[in-house]
Amino acid sequence: MAGFDDLASERSKAQFDVEEMKVIWAGSRHTLEVSDRISRLVANDPVFRKDTRTMLSRKDLFKNTLRKAAHAWKRIIELRLSEEEAAELRFYVDEPAFMDLHWGMFIPTIKGQGTEEQQQKWLPLAYKMKIIGCYAQTELGHGSNVQGLETTATFDPQTDEFIIHSPTLTSSKWWPGGLGKVSTHAVVYGRLIIDSKDYGVNGFIVQLRSLDDHLPLPGITIGDIGMKFGSGAYNTMDNGVLRFDHVRIPRDQMLMRVSQVTREGKLVQSNVPWQLVYGTMVYVRQKIVSDASCALSRAVCIATRYSAVRRQFGLQSNGIETQVIDYKTQQSRLFPLLASAYAFRFVGEWLKWLYMDVNQRLQASDFSTLPEAHACTAGLKSLTTSATADGIEECRKLCGGHGYLCSSGLPELFAVYIPACTYEGDNIVLLLQVARFLIKTVSQLGSGKEPVGTTVYMGRVEQLMQCHCAVQKAEDWLKPSVILEAFEARSMRMSVASAQNLAKFDNQEEGFLELSADLVQAAVAHCQLIVVSKFIEKLQQDIPGKGVKGQLEALCNIYALFILHKHLGDFLSTGCITPKQASLANAQLRSLYSQVRPNAIALVDAFNYTDHYLSSVLGRYDGNVYPKLYEEAWKDPLNDSVVPDGYQEYIQPILKQQLRNARL
Ligand SMILES: CCCCCCCCCC/C=C\CCCCC/C=C/C(=O)SCCNC(=O)CCNC(=O)[C@H](O)C(C)(C)COP(=O)(O)OP(=O)(O)OC[C@H]1O[C@@H](n2cnc3c(N)ncnc32)[C@H](O)[C@@H]1OP(=O)(O)O
Numbered sequence: 313m314a315g316f317d318d319l320a321s322e323r324s325k326a327q328f329d330v331e332e333m334k335v336i337w338a339g340s341r342h343t344l345e346v347s348d349r350i351s352r353l354v355a356n357d358p359v360f361r362k363d364t365r366t367m368l369s370r371k372d373l374f375k376n377t378l379r380k381a382a383h384a385w386k387r388i389i390e391l392r393l394s395e396e397e398a399a400e401l402r403f404y405v406d407e408p409a410f411m412d413l414h415w416g417m418f419i420p421t422i423k424g425q426g427t428e429e430q431q432q433k434w435l436p437l438a439y440k441m442k443i444i445g446c447y448a449q450t451e452l453g454h455g456s457n458v459q460g461l462e463t464t465a466t467f468d469p470q471t472d473e474f475i476i477h478s479p480t481l482t483s484s485k486w487w488p489g490g491l492g493k494v495s496t497h498a499v500v501y502g503r504l505i506i507d508s509k510d511y512g513v514n515g516f517i518v519q520l521r522s523l524d525d526h527l528p529l530p531g532i533t534i535g536d537i538g539m540k541f542g543s544g545a546y547n548t549m550d551n552g553v554l555r556f557d558h559v560r561i562p563r564d565q566m567l568m569r570v571s572q573v574t575r576e577g578k579l580v581q582s583n584v585p586w587q588l589v590y591g592t593m594v595y596v597r598q599k600i601v602s603d604a605s606c607a608l609s610r611a612v613c614i615a616t617r618y619s620a621v622r623r624q625f626g627l628q629s630n631g632i633e634t635q636v637i638d639y640k641t642q643q644s645r646l647f648p649l650l651a652s653a654y655a656f657r658f659v660g661e662w663l664k665w666l667y668m669d670v671n672q673r674l675q676a677s678d679f680s681t682l683p684e685a686h687a688c689t690a691g692l693k694s695l696t697t698s699a700t701a702d703g704i705e706e707c708r709k710l711c712g713g714h715g716y717l718c719s720s721g722l723p724e725l726f727a728v729y730i731p732a733c734t735y736e737g738d739n740i741v742l743l744l745q746v747a748r749f750l751i752k753t754v755s756q757l758g759s760g761k762e763p764v765g766t767t768v769y770m771g772r773v774e775q776l777m778q779c780h781c782a783v784q785k786a787e788d789w790l791k792p793s794v795i796l797e798a799f800e801a802r803s804m805r806m807s808v809a810s811a812q813n814l815a816k817f818d819n820q821e822e823g824f825l826e827l828s829a830d831l832v833q834a835a836v837a838h839c840q841l842i843v844v845s846k847f848i849e850k851l852q853q854d855i856p857g858k859g860v861k862g863q864l865e866a867l868c869n870i871y872a873l874f875i876l877h878k879h880l881g882d883f884l885s886t887g888c889i890t891p892k893q894a895s896l897a898n899a900q901l902r903s904l905y906s907q908v909r910p911n912a913i914a915l916v917d918a919f920n921y922t923d924h925y926l927s928s929v930l931g932r933y934d935g936n937v938y939p940k941l942y943e944e945a946w947k948d949p950l951n952d953s954v955v956p957d958g959y960q961e962y963i964q965p966i967l968k969q970q971l972r973n974a975r976l
Pocket residue numbers: 406407408412416447449450455456457458459489545587588590591593594596599600603682683686724725728734735736737738741742745748
């Protein structure tokens with residue numbers, strides 16, 4: 313049987329220790345053990361089946377999600393799972409649901425923006441799921457522009473309460489996940505008004521529904537905002553609409569870590585920067601970067617396995633056609649995505665560390681690294697989600713016609729993933745934040761304030777503005793120092809050029825708007841440098857296992873040279889490399905593809921995904937694609953009857969020419 317033999321033979325060709333690569337991918341032996349155990353637990357539980365998801369009506373789909381969420385919670389309690397194991401279980405259940413927002417945003421917001429007392433009051437309730445919360449920031453009229461939110465929270469000194477109100481239609485909360493049908497509580501972002509004075513946006517804990525009968529509390533109008541892109545996909549989530557009509561909450565339900573309102577109605581600022589009100593977004597953006605490597609690797613795993621099973625043209629002497637993975641065009645589209653999945657994994661790991669480091673500093677009242685953390689999370693969220701969304705679609709095309717079938721798993725993965733380019737900050741809006749940070753850094757060069765963190769390279773501005781790439785032969789592109797210098801010089805020169813162009817404007821804000829398309833490109837260049845440099849740093853660690861390091865080096869070089877090839881215009885126009893060096897990079901890339909080719913299947917096996925998680929007939933571990941595709945087709949409800957419903961009303965009259973006769 314084609315698929316079985318092909319994948320078995322591919323696996324036997326691997327030149328590295330797959331089990332050790334699994335550890336590298338997972339992050340540690342411990343994480344691998346947990347994710348392996350929990351993914352199998354989910355895969356073997358019939359309640360977590362997901363093969364009918366794309367065929368259910370919205371109501372049935374949603375109820376099924378509720379059933380799975382309740383079952384997941386039951387299993388978490390029964391098995392006494394740790395926080396880490398519970399998070400893995402929710403991940404492998406693989407269905408966007410209110411739980412994501414409760415655990416992923418509501419709880420972190422209370423932890424990050426609540427005082428000690430507020431945490432003590434609310435967190436135990438939330439941890440035990442006695443209340444279910446969501447994150448209600450975006451409104452019908454404003455999402456990106458958080459300072460433009462219109463919901464008001466007016467302090468009433470008579471009663472020691474805030475009055476939460478939606479003064480306009482556009483102030484309706486719109487989009488929050490989990491809000492539409494499930495959440496009992498929300499962190500609501502609104503304008504703090506004291507004595508008619510507007511103190512800007514803050515977070516408030518508001519109860520939305522009765523804990524007895526789930527009905528909305530007085531003054532609250534609430535519902536789901538309707539069907540979203542694709543079948544199944546994100547429609548398991550109840551993204552909601554919410555309006556307040558003078559709803560009163562006690563004063564102590566304003567999240568008061570950043571600023572406090574006293575009983576007398578005085579606003580007291582604590583020593584933490586006001587930007588901490590935006591802290592949950594930084595936390596989630598960091599998570600989204602790790603999630604990007606999961607979504608991309610999932611699509612790549614499907615496309616790689618299928619490319620080894622699928623054969624087209626080129627009869628060989630043994631009468632067998634060529635595996636499509638052997639076509640150079642297939643490799644040049646697929647292997648950069650494989651390399652990107654690994655690159656995003658490692659930059660995600662680093663970003664997690666950076667976030668923890670910033671958090672520890674914040675506890676010790678050191679706020680110095682917050683701007684860098686904001687820029688890195690915003691930029692990398694944008695870079696990785698855009699590349700992943702495009703990458704999933706490319707994987708669909710790599711699978712030819714069968715990739716368009718829901719049973720390939722790719723259409724739903726694409727539909728569920730693409731909003732990541734929008735939620736937690738539109739990707740362009742976020743890159744503009746990075747650009748502001750870069751322009752600020754460039755403007756401070758020479759002022760005595762040394763660039764820090766990921767902008768340290770900018771301290772070598774003179775060298776980077778003048779350096780010439782030393783590549784003379786294709787293999788020179790394999791040297792990490794050569795790659796790093798080219799990426800640093802490109803980023804430096806693009807930022808400096810943007811800053812110089814900006815300086816020509818009398819009004820900096822106007823200049824920023826006028827040059828924003830170029831500024832976005834400079835931000836992308838900086839973020840790509842971060843990804844490349846973190847991959848290179850990873851390779852400097854001790855990497856055990858036969859051949860593992862060699863494979864990762866090849867992937868790192870593929871990622872870097874692919875980006876160089878894709879953005880050749882930047883590298884050439886800034887004079888970082890010559891056209892001859894560009895063509896040597898291309899030759900090296902081709903040679904790297906040949907190096908990865910025999911290891912491709914093993915490199916995707918190292919993700920350690922179960923067939924349940926992949927939910928793809930094309931990506932099956934055993935490669936048994938054709939019989940399963942055939943089998944899946946017959947499961948479609950349209951095939952329940954041989955003659956379709958509607959035959960007599962709509963097909964028969966055409967065939968019998970009754971319709972034409974009626975018109976004549
Ligand atoms: C097949 C089935 C598969 C199923 C898979 C299921 C898997 C599920 C896995 C899901 C994974 C993740 C789940 C995600 C769920 C997502 C739910 C979505 C939630 C949301 O979207 S919540 C809403 C998010 N909203 C936004 O992000 C809004 C974006 N806008 C902003 O962030 C800001 O308004 C702004 C930054 C764009 C601008 O703000 P503004 O106040 O105008 O500020 P500026 O004037 O520009 O800046 C002022 C200074 O503040 C600094 N700053 C800005 N932001 C921050 C920050 N966050 N932290 C620190 N500092 C910040 C800025 O740099 C300026 O500083 P300066 O004065 O220059 O020094």
